[in-house]
Amino acid sequence: MAIFEYAPAPESRDVVDLRSSYGLFVNGEFVEGSGKPFKTVNPATEETLAEVATATSDDVDRAVQAARKAFGVWSALPGGERAKYLFRIARIIQERARELAVLESLDNGKPIRESRDFDLPQAAAHFFYYAGWADKLEYAGFGTKPLGVAGQVIPWNFPLLMLAWKIAPALACGNTVVLKPAETTPLTALLFADICRQAELPPGVVNIVTGAGETGAAVVAHTDVDKVAFTGSTEVGRIIARTVAGTGKKLTLELGGKAANIVFEDAAIDQAVEGIVNGIFFNQGHVCCAGSRLLVQESIQDELLAALKRRVATLRVGDPLDKNTDVGAVNSAEQLARIRRLSELGESEGAERWSPACELPDRGFWFPPTLFTGVAQSHTIAREEVFGPVLSVLTFRTPAEAVEKANNTPYGLSAGVWTEKGSRILWTAERLRAGVVWANTFNKFDPASPFGGYKESGFGREGGLHGLEAYLDV
Amino acid sequence: MTTSLTDVASSDAALRAFLHGLPGVDRVGADQRAAMLGTRSIKTTAKAQAIDLAISMVDLTTLEGADTAGKVRAMCAKAVRPGGGAPSVAAVCVYPDLVAVAAEALAGTPVKIASVATAFPSGRSTLDVKIAETERAVADGAHEIDMVIDRGAFLSGRYKKVYDEITAVKAACGDAHLKVILETGELATYDNVRRASWLAMLAGADFIKTSTGKVSPAATPSVTLIMLEAVRDFRAATGRQIGVKPAGGIRTTKDAIKNLVLVNETAGDDWLTPEWFRLGASSLLNDLLMQREKLATGRYAGPDYFTLD
Numbered sequence: 076m077a078i079f080e081y082a083p084a085p086e087s088r089d090v091v092d093l094r095s096s097y098g099l100f101v102n103g104e105f106v107e108g109s110g111k112p113f114k115t116v117n118p119a120t121e122e123t124l125a126e127v128a129t130a131t132s133d134d135v136d137r138a139v140q141a142a143r144k145a146f147g148v149w150s151a152l153p154g155g156e157r158a159k160y161l162f163r164i165a166r167i168i169q170e171r172a173r174e175l176a177v178l179e180s181l182d183n184g185k186p187i188r189e190s191r192d193f194d195l196p197q198a199a200a201h202f203f204y205y206a207g208w209a210d211k212l213e214y215a216g217f218g219t220k221p222l223g224v225a226g227q228v229i230p231w232n233f234p235l236l237m238l239a240w241k242i243a244p245a246l247a248c249g250n251t252v253v254l255k256p257a258e259t260t261p262l263t264a265l266l267f268a269d270i271c272r273q274a275e276l277p278p279g280v281v282n283i284v285t286g287a288g289e290t291g292a293a294v295v296a297h298t299d300v301d302k303v304a305f306t307g308s309t310e311v312g313r314i315i316a317r318t319v320a321g322t323g324k325k326l327t328l329e330l331g332g333k334a335a336n337i338v339f340e341d342a343a344i345d346q347a348v349e350g351i352v353n354g355i356f357f358n359q360g361h362v363c364c365a366g367s368r369l370l371v372q373e374s375i376q377d378e379l380l381a382a383l384k385r386r387v388a389t390l391r392v393g394d395p396l397d398k399n400t401d402v403g404a405v406n407s408a409e410q411l412a413r414i415r416r417l418s419e420l421g422e423s424e425g426a427e428r429w430s431p432a433c434e435l436p437d438r439g440f441w442f443p444p445t446l447f448t449g450v451a452q453s454h455t456i457a458r459e460e461v462f463g464p465v466l467s468v469l470t471f472r473t474p475a476e477a478v479e480k481a482n483n484t485p486y487g488l489s490a491g492v493w494t495e496k497g498s499r500i501l502w503t504a505e506r507l508r509a510g511v512v513w514a515n516t517f518n519k520f521d522p523a524s525p526f527g528g529y530k531e532s533g534f535g536r537e538g539g540l541h542g543l544e545a546y547l548d549v
Numbered sequence: 550m551t552t553s554l555t556d557v558a559s560s561d562a563a564l565r566a567f568l569h570g571l572p573g574v575d576r577v578g579a580d581q582r583a584a585m586l587g588t589r590s591i592k593t594t595a596k597a598q599a600i601d602l603a604i605s606m607v608d609l610t611t612l613e614g615a616d617t618a619g620k621v622r623a624m625c626a627k628a629v630r631p632g633g634g635a636p637s638v639a640a641v642c643v644y645p646d647l648v649a650v651a652a653e654a655l656a657g658t659p660v661k662i663a664s665v666a667t668a669f670p671s672g673r674s675t676l677d678v679k680i681a682e683t684e685r686a687v688a689d690g691a692h693e694i695d696m697v698i699d700r701g702a703f704l705s706g707r708y709k710k711v712y713d714e715i716t717a718v719k720a721a722c723g724d725a726h727l728k729v730i731l732e733t734g735e736l737a738t739y740d741n742v743r744r745a746s747w748l749a750m751l752a753g754a755d756f757i758k759t760s761t762g763k764v765s766p767a768a769t770p771s772v773t774l775i776m777l778e779a780v781r782d783f784r785a786a787t788g789r790q791i792g793v794k795p796a797g798g799i800r801t802t803k804d805a806i807k808n809l810v811l812v813n814e815t816a817g818d819d820w821l822t823p824e825w826f827r828l829g830a831s832s833l834l835n836d837l838l839m840q841r842e843k844l845a846t847g848r849y850a851g852p853d854y855f856t857l858d
Binding site: 077078079080081082084188192341342343344345346349350389398399495515516 | 572573574575578579581588589590591592593594595596598602778809813814818821822
């Protein structure tokens with residue numbers, strides 16, 4: 076037994092007032108859905124949290140009509156007036172941050188430390204940031220004319236934060252929205268609906284429709300939707316692109332990734348190890364920009380891997396609501412099956428698998444932090460997005476080889492470069508085909524900084540001044 | 550120690566090549582890691598355990614121009630019996646001229662006597678004076694010597710001078726343990742903190758210590774983190790274990806527990822004893838006692854229920 080054991084330090088669930096069932100949020104009201112309701116579970120325990128309505132295409136139609144009606148009022152408001160609502164929403168998110176953080180961890184499985192210290196502050200910051208743009212659109216260079224109704228479909232990895240990324244710029248530019256949260260994580264979006272009411276946002280400006288893939292498809296395909304924004308898998312992104320093609324709808328897609336985290340031999344090793352851990356184990360690796368391929372210079376491979384394994388062995392895996400948990404639960408049984416399948420493939424294709432000794436809870440969906448060494452570019456785990464706590468370790472000899480391997484993927488969302496030499500950072504970053512290149516850090520976000528992909532990682536940018544373009548009639 | 554590591558001290562150039570060949574420290578990343586570890590929530594049984602461990606690691610310190618025999622005797626009494634059944638602290642830390650007083654007061658107790666030496670806190674004196682001061686403190690009964698490095702020599706790249714002074718003082722210590730104070734607040738960069746840590750360890754330090762307490766910033770979590778990484782890596786390279794002592798600015802139980810978390814998640818179990826980790830502090834002890842009492846009784850007692858010595 077360790078000398079210094081941390082006693083359980085669970086965040087209280089009492090702050091969340093969980094209802095047994097939730098409806099759709101249409102035209103400022105909670106209404107019943109016409110489809111068969113579905114259950115959302117706590118992935119850490121498999122306990123059912125609530126029953127949630129399913130929106131059929133008729134329900135989606137009503138939501139789009141409500142958004143269309145509200146568009147007239149909302150887009151006619153002076154920017155400064157729209158800003159007031161957004162600032163109000165941002166402040167309410169801050170005030171109710173604990174409630175939202177606990178609910179997010181319950182529904183998603185992510186550690187409370189992350190929902191508390193990352194998701195919530197970032198979500199509020201996005202609303203504050205775009206509130207600031209609402210009355211300054213004419214200075215952004217994309218005109219001031221909103222598009223109309225935006226249909227938005229978001230993933231389950233950062234439920235509230237992705238909602239903020241979608242809704243804040245849309246509203247700031249004068250659009251109204253119909254948003255569909257992921258089937259496994261609808262609860263914070265529904266709490267956000269309550270925040271919209273608390274902020275006295277005009278009815279119909281924000282509509283939330285819950286359900287599975289069919290509901291999302293209905294949002295995307297609706298003829299009165301002017302703009303589609305999607306974050307999720309490349310597979311679904313392709314289907315959406317086909318649906319939208321030729322309709323005149325504006326489209327932004329933020330899809331998968333297989334980011335390279337490149338560690339040169341002159342890197343600050345301890346901090347590089349932190350960056351690697353943060354890159355792949357943050358949010359259980361359910362991150363589209365996760366640094367899932369570690370490219371390490373062969374000359375420091377042994378030293379770096381020893382340090383990395385020592386560090387990974389200290390990760391605390393378990394109860395997402397414990398304030399000391401570093402790695403929480405995998406979001407769903409389906410995702411766990413995918414992570415298992417790809418990991419088994421990694422082993423059978425010849426890579427060496429390693430996980431620290433760690434006890435996983437009996438119930439719920441769990442996967443230990445895992446490293447694969449001896450991975451080649453040709454291995455499936457080096458090419459396919461695992462979207463889980465699984466790192467593939469590859470080596471390189473020269474900077475040119477590092478860049479070649481980093482770019483040798485159909486994706487291009489993010490990359491990391493670790494070196495103490497400034498000129499090498501610039502040389503490498505210039506050659507990496509990725510939307511974001513982090514130098515001597517990883518997973519750093521700011522609402523003022525645009526985010527988006529190359530190639531199969533999607534198109535369009537979210538965040539920053541660039542993020543406005545997607546919601547204005549340029 | 551391996552041959553390759555004894556060779557590195559042969560000249561300024563060899564030391565420079567070695568120390569500047571150590572991996573760099575990225576300030577942003579190091580600060581971020583230390584801050585993250587600062588969010589660990591240590592409650593209930595873990596807190597009670599941490600408080601007693603922290604008390605047993607305290608080097609109870611008085612280093613004032615106004616120190617007197619009376620003051621030192623009173624502090625020694627508190628060091629042995631902090632009150633409320635708490636364990637005694639690891640050591641007292643005093644100026645050299647008061648070592649004899651402390652030795653008399655602590656005779657027959659497990660509490661060690663540490664003495665600052667080598668023209669503390671600036672270190673700006675000649676080597677013969679530093680050695681004489683060290684020998685005298687040891688002769689008067691000091692078990693541990695807290696020396697300061699020559700920061701001027703370090704910052705001007707005269708690593709050999711720093712190294713030679715440490716080896717000379719170490720020789721003067723005899724059986725006494727040597728703690729080498731880096732005064733990280735004056736070294737300024739984290740790269741320097743790592744290099745100075747290695748330099749001190751190569752030269753034979755038994756402990757590396759952050760600060761004198763006379764310069765701000767003193768024992769910041771980031772600096773302690775980097776020094777813990779250094780002792781961890783040094784043991785992996787040489788097999789020799791070195792202790793760490795953050796000192797200066799650690800005033801609250803929260804600060805102390807954050808330090809224990811740093812040890813736990815950086816160097817690990819082997820350093821979680823008073824033999825290998827110390828907290829240099831004066832006012833910290835009473836806050837630890839107050840929190841200890843609060844955990845035991847559920848209530849905060851007023852400050853007058855804790856002795857001031």
